[in-house]
Amino acid sequence: MFILSRLSDLIRIPPDQFHKEAQTSIIYELNKKYANKIVHNLGLIVSVWDLIKVDDGLIKPGDGSSYIKCEVRVVVFRPFVGEVLTGWIEKCSPEGIYVKCEFFNDIFIPKDMLFQNCEYNINESAWIWKMDEDTSLYLDVNEKINFRVEKEIFLNIKPKGPKLYDDEEPEEETLETKKPKYSVIGSCQADGMGCVSWWE
Amino acid sequence: MxxxxxxxxxxxxxxxxxxxxxxxxxxxxxxKTNKDGKKDxxxxxxxxxxxxxxxxxxxxxxxxxxxxxQTEENVSNCITDLASKFPLEKIEVLQVINSKPRSFVSLYAVVEECDQRFSEEQSQEILDIVNQYFPSEQGEEEEGEEEEEGAVAENEDVEME
Incomplete structure (x- = not known):
C-alpha cells in the first residue's frame, strides 16, 4: 500500500526559518511542498520519511533565502497491481462502483470487473450479485468492500495556456480538469472480494 | 525535483x-480541543x-x-515466524501483516495460488500464527454486527414512512 521513494530537490529556506535547526526547517519546507500531493507516475505523497543527504546552503543575489540541495525519502501511497485493499462504497452507478478510502477517493471498479451475474438496480441504485438463484447479495453505499488493484492511471494535467482563439469552448477543459490525476482501477471477481461482511 | x-x-x-x-x-x-482548549x-x-x-x-x-x-515486537516476531516456516514472498508476508487474515477466504485472496502451494494444514498454521500474535477482536466483531443490525432497522423505518 505504501512505499518509500527517494527524491532529490533544491529547497528554498526563507530567512524566517533560520532560527530553527537546519534539519527541522528543511523537513518542514519539504512537507509543505509534498504532503498530500500527487506526483506524476509516482503516487500520492504522504509525508517526508527521512533526509538522506543535505548539501551546503547557497545564497542567490537579491534573495535572503538559502537554497539547499537535498536527497530525501518520502512515504508514498502507491498500491501495487494485485494488492487487496479495503475501502467503502461511495457511489454506485450503471458504469460501476466508486470506492473511497478516506484519504484517497479516486478508486473505481468498472462493471465488467465485478462478479459474474452482477446487475445494477436503478430503483435502489445498488449493484446486486446474484450468487445463485436464491441468494442475491447487495453492494450498497457505505458498505466496507475488499477489492483487488488492477490498474493505475496517471493523467498529466498541464497548466492552462493562454487562450489562442476567442471561440475556444471551455466545456472540454472543465471535464479534463475534473479527472483525477491519479486513479486506481479495481476489480471484484475472486473469492474474498466484495463486501467484507459476506465472508466473515 | x-x-x-x-x-x-x-x-x-x-x-x-x-x-x-x-x-x-x-x-x-x-x-483534542476541550475545555482548556486555549492552552492546547x-x-x-x-x-x-x-x-x-x-x-x-x-x-x-x-x-x-x-x-x-500491533507493536514493533509482535509485528517483527510474526514476520520472522512466517518467513522461516513458509516459502512466502516478501509481498505476501507484508499483505498478511497488513490485512491480518482470519479465514481461508481472506488468506487465499492475499497469497497467490495458496491452495496449490500450501496444504490445508499449512494454511491453517499461517492463520494460527496471525491469530497468535494479533488475537482476533471477537468482541468488537459482535459490536459491529449489532451496529449493522441497527442500521438495517433504521433503513426499514425509513421505508415504512
Whole structure:
C-alpha cells in the first residue's frame, strides 16, 4: 500500500526559518511542498520519511533565502497491481462502483470487473450479485468492500495556456480538469472480494 | 525535483501509522480541543494543513483495521515466524501483516495460488500464527454486527414512512 521513494530537490529556506535547526526547517519546507500531493507516475505523497543527504546552503543575489540541495525519502501511497485493499462504497452507478478510502477517493471498479451475474438496480441504485438463484447479495453505499488493484492511471494535467482563439469552448477543459490525476482501477471477481461482511 | 528511486522499499501499514502518529505528536495535532482548549492551541506547531489532513485521514483509516494492537515486537516476531516456516514472498508476508487474515477466504485472496502451494494444514498454521500474535477482536466483531443490525432497522423505518 505504501512505499518509500527517494527524491532529490533544491529547497528554498526563507530567512524566517533560520532560527530553527537546519534539519527541522528543511523537513518542514519539504512537507509543505509534498504532503498530500500527487506526483506524476509516482503516487500520492504522504509525508517526508527521512533526509538522506543535505548539501551546503547557497545564497542567490537579491534573495535572503538559502537554497539547499537535498536527497530525501518520502512515504508514498502507491498500491501495487494485485494488492487487496479495503475501502467503502461511495457511489454506485450503471458504469460501476466508486470506492473511497478516506484519504484517497479516486478508486473505481468498472462493471465488467465485478462478479459474474452482477446487475445494477436503478430503483435502489445498488449493484446486486446474484450468487445463485436464491441468494442475491447487495453492494450498497457505505458498505466496507475488499477489492483487488488492477490498474493505475496517471493523467498529466498541464497548466492552462493562454487562450489562442476567442471561440475556444471551455466545456472540454472543465471535464479534463475534473479527472483525477491519479486513479486506481479495481476489480471484484475472486473469492474474498466484495463486501467484507459476506465472508466473515 | 527529481525522482532518484521510485520504489526503494515497501512499507507496512504499521510503519506508516507509527510515523504519522509521531508527526502528530511532535506537532501536538493529536490534542483534542476541550475545555482548556486555549492552552492546547498555543502548543500546536508547524501549521501545515495538507500534512495535517492526510495524517489525520490515514491514521483514522488505519485505526479502523485495528492497527493499534500491533507493536514493533509482535509485528517483527510474526514476520520472522512466517518467513522461516513458509516459502512466502516478501509481498505476501507484508499483505498478511497488513490485512491480518482470519479465514481461508481472506488468506487465499492475499497469497497467490495458496491452495496449490500450501496444504490445508499449512494454511491453517499461517492463520494460527496471525491469530497468535494479533488475537482476533471477537468482541468488537459482535459490536459491529449489532451496529449493522441497527442500521438495517433504521433503513426499514425509513421505508415504512
Amino acid at each position: 527529481k525522482i532518484e528511486l521510485e520504489r526503494e522499499k515497501l512499507l507496512s501499514n504499521f510503519e506508516v501509522y507509527q510515523h504519522l502518529k509521531q508527526i502528530q505528536k511532535d506537532n501536538n495535532w493529536d490534542l 492551541r498555543k502548543v500546536r506547531k508547524a501549521f501545515n494543513p495538507d500534512l495535517e489532513a492526510i495524517s489525520r485521514d490515514i491514521v483514522s483509516y488505519l485505526e479502523k483495521s485495528n492497527i493499534q494492537e
